[in-house]
Amino acid sequence: MEFLSSQFDGECVNFRFRRTVLRDVLRLRSWNGLETFMERLGNVSGMIVLYSENVYEIEASILLELKDRDFKRARTDRDQSAPKKEIKKEIKKEIKPTFDFESCYALYPRKEGKKKGIEKLVNQIKSQDQFDLFLKAVKNYSQKIENEQTDKQYIKLFSSFVGLWEDYAEQDIEKKINKFTDIFIIPEDEA
Numbered sequence: 386m387e388f389l390s391s392q393f394d395g396e397c398v399n400f401r402f403r404r405t406v407l408r409d410v411l412r413l414r415s416w417n418g419l420e421t422f423m424e425r426l427g428n429v430s431g432m433i434v435l436y437s438e439n440v441y442e443i444e445a446s447i448l449l450e451l452k453d454r455d456f457k458r459a460r461t462d463r464d465q466s467a468p469k470k471e472i473k474k475e476i477k478k479e480i481k482p483t484f485d486f487e488s489c490y491a492l493y494p495r496k497e498g499k500k501k502g503i504e505k506l507v508n509q510i511k512s513q514d515q516f517d518l519f520l521k522a523v524k525n526y527s528q529k530i531e532n533e534q535t536d537k538q539y540i541k542l543f544s545s546f547v548g549l550w551e552d553y554a555e556q557d558i559e560k561k562i563n564k565f566t567d568i569f570i571i572p573e574d575e576a
Contacts, residue, residue: 498542
């Protein structure tokens with residue numbers, strides 16, 4: 386009942402769950418145990434349980450009765466504070482930025498490691514400035530690979546690049562590389 390009430394939106398009392406989800410939630414080890422439990426749940430008043438194609442459909446009209454009962458007992462200020470929480474959740478969802486990582490991947494020179502790379506980026510990139518810097522890093526790395534004519538096997542996977550993209554975010558990466566190599570070049574007049 387706790388699991389169903391956590392999924393209850395206040396109106397719809399019909400729920401559909403895969404049997405693997407229910408087995409995990411109920412912490413049952415066997416499929417027979419799940420079947421037995423669901424049969425017994427179907428015998429409880431106010432519950433209808435149907436099974437087809439690895440999906441359990443549960444109709445729990447008892448949740449509406451419990452909602453009405455609890456609503457009558459609730460304090461008046463409790464029902465006034467509930468909408469504020471819902472509004473905060475909606476605001477958070479609207480503020481969360483979404484970036485077009487697909488376009489970054491399209492610019493990347495090696496087409497492997499997309500899924501893991503994008504998953505990492507979703508956790509790393511939080512602002513438009515970071516996203517712009519990442520896009521610049523992809524372009525710089527692609528240009529470096531093209532200039533050096535690197536074999537495909539030596540080009541980093543997209544998921545690997547995501548872990549160290551800040552190294553390539555500098556605007557003048559070629560100058561940075563040349564500055565490093567200039568240190569080790571001995572001028573001809575000294576040689």
